[in-house]
Amino acid sequence: MELPALNFLGYGLDLCTAIPWDIGTAACNVKKNHRLINIDRNVSKEQTIPIAQYSDYCGSWEYHVPDSVLVSTDVCSVQSDYQTFISGRHAAKAFTNDKALKQYFSISGCDEAVASSIQSLSLTGTHQYAFYSLRSVSCIVTLTNADNVNESIITRITDLPTFQEKPDNHVVELYKSFFRSFGSHIVTSTIYGALFQLIVKVPRHATDPSKFAAHVNQAFNGMPKGVADPSIESDPFYQKFKTHMERTIAVQGGKTMPALRLTSGSFSDDVFDEWKGTIRSLPNLIHLGVLPLWESMKAAHNPMLRERAKDIEAAFMFVTRHRQEPCRTHVTLCAHTDWAEFGLLTQNAYIEKDAITWPESTVIFNNKIRWVNQTFRMVLIRFVIVNDGSPIDFYTSHGNNRNKGESGGYVKILMDDCEYLNSDITGDGINCKFFLQV
Known part of the structure; x- marks a missing residue:
């Protein structure tokens, strides 16, 4: 049976704009018309891996694993993280500078797209924010031959003009078109497991800043901190907080029905516990790791690819630094x-x-x-x-x-x-x- 990760490994992603927060959106944007890294499926080994072939089917499956792919199953872990910020400005700064918060992104390996991704959350200075994440990792699948660039892209790269320090608009559009077709980065790893992400947004006037973290924790029955505090229910600020609270929930992995109930707003202890009880047995794709295309080109065997790597890198940096008004x-x-x-x-x-x-x-x-x-x-x-x-x-x-x-x-x-x-x-x-x- 073919390894599901091969649907992503070696293909491109265009990260000139932003990193999707949702892994489902990220997966849909993988450029599957052109494989950028060659994977020889004829040379493979059998391996039992805890990735379900069908939804809600528990257990491991036997997969054909190409020699250029490494599957790590000794990485099982469950981690949670809870962060609160007194304003959107503080949240944006933290996501930009704190590497520990990169787990909230669906893709790792492209810091240049982080700023635009943070912008997509529409963080404002008039609101307080809370972020909670529960992440279970079952296995990591990694591509080991990222330098084996598929030379079918040579013709397309050869047709691109040299990228000058001050390019004209026509040249910029040619490179943008290339990134849209092939991607700016290559998917080199996938993580399978389960993920629950919660974002809470409340106007600053609607809650006591010193009690915000406790109010969020109580609103979700103590899930973020692990224990609830019933005395908070009588706090007048808490009642105002609940009236103004906006929440978004994203779920990957685990049993389908409780996951759907969680994302539809039907949050309860029972539903969350039901879902959490299935996350180790029903892993799904939760993360993509990428490598810049130009880094792979620099290590390629073909001298033309090595030479043109600097143009691809310069074009990507230019596009990300000159984003047009939304x-x-x-x-x-x-x-x-x-x-x-x-x-x-x-x-x-x-x-x-x-x-x-x-x-x-x-x-x-x-x-x-x-x-x-x-x-x-x-x-x-x-x-x-x-x-x-x-x-x-x-x-x-x-x-x-x-x-x-x-x-x-x-x-x-x-x-x-x-x-x-x-x-x-x-x-x-x-x-x-x-x-x-x-």
Whole structure:
């Protein structure tokens, strides 16, 4: 059986813009049309690895592991981290400078994209922030021949002009096009396990700064610190805190249903404990490690690749330092259903709120919005997509009125005077539809 990590190892990622916080978005943006590092699948060995081939199937599988791939299964660990910040400015500074906080990113190995990634969280000085992460590692899969560059990219690189210190716009666009097609970095490692990430945002006027960490801990029944404090419930500031609290939750790995309930806003001790009890037996992709393409080119056997590495590096540095002003697109999600989800699949795009209040049970992450209700009804959710103005990819999902024996249910996105309707019933209860290059 082929190792799932081979779907990512050796392929490129364009990190000229930002590192996606969500590993699902990062995985969708891997450039699978062109393998940048050769992997000989004919020379391999059998190895038992704790990576499930199917969702919710516990146990290990026998995989063919190429000789140029190293699988480490003696790295099992479970770690948690809880950080609070008195303002968005303090949070942004910490994420920029503290290497320990890099675990919150879905990708490691590209510090130049960190600043843009932090920007995608829309951290503001008027709010306090809390970040909690629970991370379980089951195995690490690493590519050991990162210098074995696939020479099929030679023709494309040869066609690129030399990158000057002050390039004209045409040259910059040629290199941007190259990065969009092949990527600026190569995936050289994958981590499988489970991940729970929580971000809490509260206006500074709505809580006592000295009690913020305790209030967040109590709101989630003591999960961040490991123990709750019932006496906090009577604190007037705590009641105000709960009224203004915004939270986003992302989950990877573990059993599917409790993970979905957690991300849909149905947080409870029982659901969290149910999910946590399955994270060691049901690992999933939680992290990608990358290497700059030019570093691989510098070590390549082909002299032309070694010579042109400096142009690729210079172009990437120029693009990341001269990012254009972001484009803001106002969007309305209109749905008739009992739950709906909108998810961005474009890594340089993120979501901001476009309303003072949202419908109850609306959960927002930087690249995803999910709304859940007990019964079918109409709902409108307004938000803003921020990116560089390029076309975006996204998906929508919705429920269907099975209790009444009707198909029912739809979600549509209104954007730039266009309507993107999803009334599909796919039979899996998710009813997902993709919209590409919109």
